[in-house]
Amino acid sequence: MTKLPPHPKNAKGDFYVEDGCCTACDLPREEAPDLFRYEDMHCYVCRQPSTDADVVRILNAMEIQDLDCIQYKGNNPYIIQSLKQRNLESCISSNMQVLWAKLKSKLGVR
Numbered sequence: 001m002t003k004l005p006p007h008p009k010n011a012k013g014d015f016y017v018e019d020g021c022c023t024a025c026d027l028p029r030e031e032a033p034d035l036f037r038y039e040d041m042h043c044y045v046c047r048q049p050s051t052d053a054d055v056v057r058i059l060n061a062m063e064i065q066d067l068d069c070i071q072y073k074g075n076n077p078y079i080i081q082s083l084k085q086r087n088l089e090s091c092i093s094s095n096m097q098v099l100w101a102k103l104k105s106k107l108g109v110r
Ligand code: SF4
Pocket: 017, 021, 022, 023, 024, 025, 026, 027, 028, 041, 042, 043, 044, 065, 066, 067, 069, 070
């Protein structure tokens, strides 16, 4: 699936919501209301997970999200393994994919 650039309001870190991906499901806030904010019909990561419990909740949010808007671009083997076990491979991005998505967005290419 084509990757979209990160939403500009995401908190800096490895978890992010793609910009322009939204169907306004607002489901992540049900699972992790302190990690996601919903504004202008779009959610974004307002705080990166800082504990193991946070990580579990953001993974749960990724499992119930409407599309694959919430992405992980980090290298933590536990998180990557957990995403694979949940069949969420499509939510794993490389830094190169993120850079490419940003460049395409700047150039107006989809
Ligand atoms: S998970 Fe996706 S569809 Fe649901 S509110 Fe967030 S950006 Fe929108």
